[in-house]
Amino acid sequence: MGIVLGPNRYGKAETRVVRVYRDGARHSLQDLNVSVALSGALDATHLTGDNSQVLPTDSQKNTVYAFARSHGIGSAEEFGLLLARHFVDSQPSITRARVGIEQYDWQRLGPHSFQRDGSATRTATVRYDGERAEVIAGVTGLVLLNATDSEFRGYVHDPYTTLPETGDRILATAVDATWRYADADAEPAVGTGAADGGWDGAYAAVRAALVAAFTGTYSRSLQQTLYAMGQRVLTERPDVVEVRLALPNKHHLLVDLSPFGLDNPNTVFVAADRPYGLIEGTVTRDDAPPPLGEW
Template identity: 65%
Template sequence: MVVLGPNRYGKAETRIVRVTRHGDAHRVKDLNVSTALSGDMDEVHLSGDNSAVLPTDSQKNAVYALARRHGIGAIEDFALLLARHFADSQPTVHHARVAIEEYAWERNGASGHSFVRAGGEVRTCVAHYDGERAHVVSGLRDLVVLNTTNSEFWGYIKDEYTTLPETRDRMLATAVNASWRHDAPAGPSEAWPSGDWDKAYDRARQALLAAFAETYSLSLQQTLYAMGSRVLGDCPGVCEVRLSLPNKHHFVVDLTPFGLDNDGEVYLAADRPYGLIEGTVLREDAPDAGPAWE
């Protein structure tokens, strides 16, 4: 016997740029929005009956219309706004998932209307809403960091294929990909405050940076745990942190063929292959994640 399993559908990667104009001082929000809906929609799969389906084109248009009607502040607020709109307005939609990536812009000089893309990192969030409960995960990706010292790597397993020499002083670099889950409210989803998500994001980001800079690292795994722990310690509303840290290897170049020494001054930055360290750090009493990470 064949049965239909879990399913969802939506509009992926709706690109939207929202300009807010306050006289000569403008503000830019540059987002990539993906929506996914699930619910009472078996028949569209089983018989092709579309009567329960909100077209993905309508989902795209809602992103633009709600951005115009309500503006865009913190991406967590906008994701929750969209998720509630879909789940509350359509009786066949029982769960809405909204994922957003934000590309930051900084002002270019003294002009209020000229901007330059800010760095390579991307701010992210995912919001779930099922008509009663909301779950929010914030995060970032591609936050590139580097320590020129205070990192070692030694004492590891050595087998017949090991050629890597131990080191008591190495360069440590990674592109931080981090997500952090916020405590769910005790009551219905409306209990989520339209809080200052921007300040919460800045606090978590600074915690990641501080832990990376201040940890004397014997392994990137140790640094990962320190970074996750720092976020949990500095951000009371966060209960779980997930990190993915590619090791951006830097190798000291052998300059002896040219009659030159190289005391940790010239490196080859290798982009692949690379070690990939992943892990989760959470409070012992963290509430059940529900669909937060889906």
């Protein structure tokens, strides 16, 4: 039985870069966390320690900083495409690049003052194999809650079931969503919820569609809500071919106030952080092109 080297990659993870644009008295900024992963003809460094085909991860970090200055950061997606294409096209030994970006938003307080927006984090993952590029945008930690219009009943009861059925419950989640664009080289179109086109406008439109579907769906299960959210995005955004969602069920449990002589008509709850249900799913077009895949 032989031993062989399997799939592998390497890169610089979590390079933090803040780019300030000093346009007169009114400044703006982009705040990113950039992770690069490269793969290709790299067997020798694993098998013999020959590093002649290895671009140091420190050089990858420096490229992020240099490109932030020389090219600027128009959007997370645009910056990711720029970096991924550079690493593959400039290094003969590198055949694939993956650039993952977290973008942290700031609220403007004045011409040059900002407050960090901690409600959610924008994400983008770019893959490039020398011929084809792929853009997957996303958002993590988008906390949403419906105080009513949610029920959960009619489920399987087995010997270990103690959960009571309910026709009126709080539905809360922290959305982790990613969506894949049909064409990384095409400028995203203007869509519902976006004032303009481009990657920023597309992100705003998809996020608005996710929120609108969550708030506007009478939910009989979080699974139903998940599908409604993905369906809404694909209906409104012809440039998106796939939506992946992970929705933790942030349970809000009714507090028993009877020991204190008080009723509780669905008004006082304890927010439990764990354990929690986790609902995951993909909503896709039946003619969606295959993804470049994980590597």
